[in-house]
Each structure stands twice: as C-alpha cells, then as structure tokens.
Amino acid sequence: MSIRIPYDTVFSTVKQAFLQMGLSEEQAQQCAGIHTESSLEGIESHGLNRVPRFAEYVQKGWVDLNARPELVGAKGAVENYDGHLGIGVLNATFCMDRAIALAKEHGIGCVALKNTTHWMRGGSYAWQAAQAGFIGISWTNTESCMPMWGSKEPGVGNNPFCIAIPRKNGPIVLDMAMSQYAYGKLGVYRLAGKQLPFPGGFDKDGNLTSDPGAIEASGRILPTGYWKGSGMAIALDLAAAAMANGRTGADLDREARGSCTGCCQIFLAYDPYLFGDEESIQARWDDRVAAADATAPDREGGHVTCPGERTAATRARNMAEGIVVDEQIWQQILDLAAGKTDVKDISSACVLDNMTEEKKQ
Known part of the structure; x- marks a missing residue:
C-alpha cells in the first residue's frame, strides 16, 4: 500500500x-x-x-563510508578514478562534476570510474550535467542479471544508460536499463500488487509474462528490443571496463558481492554550443520536440511526450501532495x-x- x-x-x-x-x-x-x-x-x-x-x-562492509575517489590517470579531457568502494551516489556526483569541469576547459569531458558501488538513479547524473548547461551521458556495468538473447539464465547486466539534453524549455532526459524493466521497477509493481503495463520477462516455465513476481523468481527479465538490448548491454559493459580499466560484469559475477559492488561507470559532459550559437540550437531543439509531441496518440485521450518532459509535472504534484x-x-x-x-x-x-x-x- x-x-x-x-x-x-x-x-x-x-x-x-x-x-x-x-x-x-x-x-x-x-x-x-x-x-x-x-x-x-x-x-x-x-x-x-x-x-x-x-x-x-x-x-x-560492501560500502566504505570513508573512501573517496582517487585520481589514477589523466590525459587531456579524460580522467580515470578509483572509487575504492565508496558511496556510489557521492562517487558518481563527484565524477560528473569533474566531467563538467573538463568540458568547460576542453568542450568535452570524460571521466571513467572503477571500483565503485551502486549509483542508485542513474539519471541523476545526466540531469546534473543538463542543469549545468551540458549534454550529459553516463552508463554503468553491473553483475549478470539478464539473459543474453537466446539464453534462459542471466549472462549480462542490464547496464543502465542515460543521456540528457539541456533544453531550456525542459531538459530531455533518457534514463533506461537495457532490460524492459529494471528489477527495482519490478519491485515497485509487485509491492503495489499490480501487473506490468507490458510483458517484462519470462516465468519459470519460459512463458512471457507481465507478472513482476514471476519474473523476479525466474531471473529472466526481458532485454529491451530483445536481442538488441542484450547486445547493447554487453557492448556497454566492455566499453566501461576498458575505459575505466576495471571490472567487467563477469568479474563482478565471480566476486559475488551484490548489485554493482565494484562496478565501472562512465561520465561524459559535452558543450552543445561548440559549433553553433545557443539561440539557434535551443530553437532547433524546441522545434524537434514539438514535432515529436504533436504526433497522433495511439488511443483516444492519449498524450505523446519526449523523455523527461513529464518530470516537472510529477515533481510539482508530489511536492504539493x-x-x-x-x-x-x-x-x-x-x-x-x-x-x-x-x-x-x-x-x-x-x-x-x-x-x-x-x-x-
């Protein structure tokens, strides 16, 4: 309730x-x-x-409250940090701040973080970049919690990916796991006693289902876009581990310490006005979003929005109620x-x- x-x-x-x-x-x-x-x-x-x-x-003891990110390498607009299993939220906030600082100097900044812990809501750090006026991109690898397409057991992480566009009339922010629903979202629906709006995985007998509890029990969450989601997940895992010189999801599986403990994360900030003026780029963004939002809804009374557009309304309602x-x-x-x-x-x-x-x- x-x-x-x-x-x-x-x-x-x-x-x-x-x-x-x-x-x-x-x-x-x-x-x-x-x-x-x-x-x-x-x-x-x-x-x-x-x-x-x-x-x-x-x-x-899987999170070290006293740990702080340590710089272990830097080349131009790129820095690499060891998170020393510190608080994931604080490590991630620090690294996006560093990416923004590098972008202010170079136009683009990239920070790779290894040996960190769960960052909670990945979109927080994309929003962080957008609120500073930069395009923000971030992703993480995780232990295996999703089957590769064609498998019936977990073989890859659902490796969330986030991107934010600093549109002044409302940032466009995409925050998505490579599974149709993250495990946390399954938990929300299960606790509320609700079915998922769309099938989100398979039950223990291999049947596609909208029952969040059945999917949690089988461990067979559905990759976003079927084979495309699991393909993106393994690519993001490999890229993060290489850029951070840290653990892959397979390494996390072998260490077996719980969600995201020891993972790698990437934080990018990009100045959107490097090759164009702010006024024209903002106008272009507004035009594109308006065109997308104006497309015909699939049902009577429906309303089409781009990712992140409903956030302000949700925030306002929850602040009031x-x-x-x-x-x-x-x-x-x-x-x-x-x-x-x-x-x-x-x-x-x-x-x-x-x-x-x-x-x-």
Whole structure:
C-alpha cells in the first residue's frame, strides 16, 4: 500500500537514517537529497526503495563510508578514478562534476570510474550535467542479471544508460536499463500488487509474462528490443571496463558481492554550443520536440511526450501532495532513522542477492 509523505519529512527522515548508518553530516545531506529527489520525481524504485538495501550493504562492509575517489590517470579531457568502494551516489556526483569541469576547459569531458558501488538513479547524473548547461551521458556495468538473447539464465547486466539534453524549455532526459524493466521497477509493481503495463520477462516455465513476481523468481527479465538490448548491454559493459580499466560484469559475477559492488561507470559532459550559437540550437531543439509531441496518440485521450518532459509535472504534484512511498518501505526507513539496524530490503525481493548467495554456497 502506498502513502504520501511531505517532502521535508521524507528528506529529514532519510537524512537521519543515513546519519544513523555512520555517514557524516555532509554525506547524509547529499545522499538524502539524491534519494528524496528521485522519489519526488516518480522514480521510487531507485529513490527511497533503495535506502534499506544501502543500509544492508553498509552493514555487510560492501560500502566504505570513508573512501573517496582517487585520481589514477589523466590525459587531456579524460580522467580515470578509483572509487575504492565508496558511496556510489557521492562517487558518481563527484565524477560528473569533474566531467563538467573538463568540458568547460576542453568542450568535452570524460571521466571513467572503477571500483565503485551502486549509483542508485542513474539519471541523476545526466540531469546534473543538463542543469549545468551540458549534454550529459553516463552508463554503468553491473553483475549478470539478464539473459543474453537466446539464453534462459542471466549472462549480462542490464547496464543502465542515460543521456540528457539541456533544453531550456525542459531538459530531455533518457534514463533506461537495457532490460524492459529494471528489477527495482519490478519491485515497485509487485509491492503495489499490480501487473506490468507490458510483458517484462519470462516465468519459470519460459512463458512471457507481465507478472513482476514471476519474473523476479525466474531471473529472466526481458532485454529491451530483445536481442538488441542484450547486445547493447554487453557492448556497454566492455566499453566501461576498458575505459575505466576495471571490472567487467563477469568479474563482478565471480566476486559475488551484490548489485554493482565494484562496478565501472562512465561520465561524459559535452558543450552543445561548440559549433553553433545557443539561440539557434535551443530553437532547433524546441522545434524537434514539438514535432515529436504533436504526433497522433495511439488511443483516444492519449498524450505523446519526449523523455523527461513529464518530470516537472510529477515533481510539482508530489511536492504539493506528498511523495508516494510504499508503506512497508517507509516503516523500514523510520526504523533506520530510529537506530534499528536489522532491516532487510524488501523492495526488490533481491533476486540478485539470492543468486549471489547461491553462488557463494
């Protein structure tokens, strides 16, 4: 069951939960901001729902609260950092800041990060670039949680990819996993007792299904675009590992420590006005978005939008009416804020963690 909680209450409670986990005042402030903003904008699967799992990983020692990104190499507009298994949100924010700084100097900036932890909502860092006036691109590799096309067992990560266009009349921001639905989104639908809008994977008997629990149980999420999604996933994995000189998804599988622990991430920022003036490029973007949005909807009363356009409306509604939170998740966050530490994340049924445990045995 979902409830609505005022923004300030959510932020202060999440921040207190992070302080109880041992984060500093500054760390807790920044992490609470990312998690709360994600849920405020309708991405609860990677916002508040991830707080209990983060607590679990801290308890297991899979996240080092004292670690900071270390520069290990730099060539022109490119830098490489070792995240030392620090807080993924903070590592990612730092690296996109560095990419933006490099882009201000060179026109384009690229930062590769290895040995980091889950960045939560990947789109946060694309938005970060767009809000600074730059085109932002970022992606991550993960452990295997999705079958390659033609397989019945996980063989590649769903490796989220994000791109943001800094349009002044509303940024266009794409944040997508290489699976039809990320596991976090499956958890959101399962907790709400809902079926997926479209088939998102296979059940244990190999039947395509919209039942999120059945897909979590089988571990057979559907690649976006079938073979295209799994093909993109393996390509993104290889590119990230090479650029960061870090682990591939197969390395993460062998280490078997849980979602994204030790992964590689890439952050790109690009000045959109290198070869054109701001006014004409913004006008061109507005014209293109307007043309796409004006196409005929597929059903009566439907409305076509480009990715990111509905974010402002979602944010405004949730700010006015309260952030949507699953009641069970909220209770776990309240327990964490009160100093109770024996809390397990129920938001994703932890198919990935279950597979990890099986590999250890």
